[in-house]
Amino acid sequence: MRIGALGQATGVDPETIRYYERIGLLPAPVRRANGYRAYGPAHLERLAFIRHCRALDMPLADVQRLLRLLDHPLDDCQDVDRLIDTHLAHVQGKLQSLQTLARQLEQLRGRCHGQHATAECGILHELVAAAQGESCVCHVDGRASDWAMPTAPHPRIHKIKRVLSPE
Amino acid sequence: MRIGALGQATGVDPETIRYYERIGLLPAPVRRANGYRAYGPAHLERLAFIRHCRALDMPLADVQRLLRLLDHPLDDCQDVDRLIDTHLAHVQGKLQSLQTLARQLEQLRGRCHGQHATAECGILHELVAAAQGESCVCHVDGRASDWAMPTAPHPRIHKIKRVLSPE
DNA sequence: TCTTGACCCCGGAGTGGCTACAGGGTTTTT
């Protein structure tokens, strides 16, 4: 089958299929005389597997590792366990902070009803107040969620000695 | 204050601050004779605001819009409402699919205990079976979640006429 | 026969929100 048919069969965009090939996730198929890719059932199966893992939000690197384990059926299965465990922990952590986040946004949303100028908007006021460290509906307990924080408090460990000296 | 002090005060990496300046989110400060950026309290406030919005997982484009609304206090506040509403809906949708995903992963994890070769691993078996369209703990109801799907079934609307013809 | 239009190819750039250099200069501390 050609790339379009494979895409149809698996629900994957042909461009994504080519991308998977480029990064070495899907083996390059043979080519027909005209240069078109010719896929067989093995490709279909493999791509469906990738797709399913992606549906479980696994990063492609993890999918790659699972595929390698599949190709070597005698290896220890603990690697699979660990991979799933790690991924699950990751997902659960994300879930937790997302729940907190949704609560915060709901409360924030409750600050404003009706039409008035932004100068009187409870939402903006709240956001500004929070930014200035005052209490905020978003941070009832006084600390911010770490959801989607660009980088949790300075993961980069370049030793900071100098104390903050306001200019 | 210099960029490092501002970063300390807000918990933002100096490189991120420069990035915000580059994309026009944070106004460029004056420079000292040596070329160093010199920030004042207004910058601190603005950056803290950005940071707080980011903690609520808002995309920078939304933060940009909120900042503009803040700068024009006479505008209608409905824009703020809509922005928050949209964002909240987005977050809630994500939350739902993440919950489904976590359940699926938990069930998948339950398929494998103990040490054996990957050939006998219940997790891998399950994933392969699912990929082949068979019933799967992950997809009890027979349909896949759409969480993190690269692209929900072909959003691209290039009309497909030719029928799938297995090679 | 010609044209249309669906399909295929490739390479490269763009997305968001940073992060990580490289390669230099300046300031402060030891």
Add this chain to the structure above:
DNA sequence: AAAAACCCTGTAGCCACTCCGGGGTCAAGA
């Protein structure tokens, strides 16, 4: 004086695609 810490610019990398331009191929319809 030397070392460490800080600052600058500019560029490239990350993830998982997505989109685009510019072209080739192939079957069906007028």
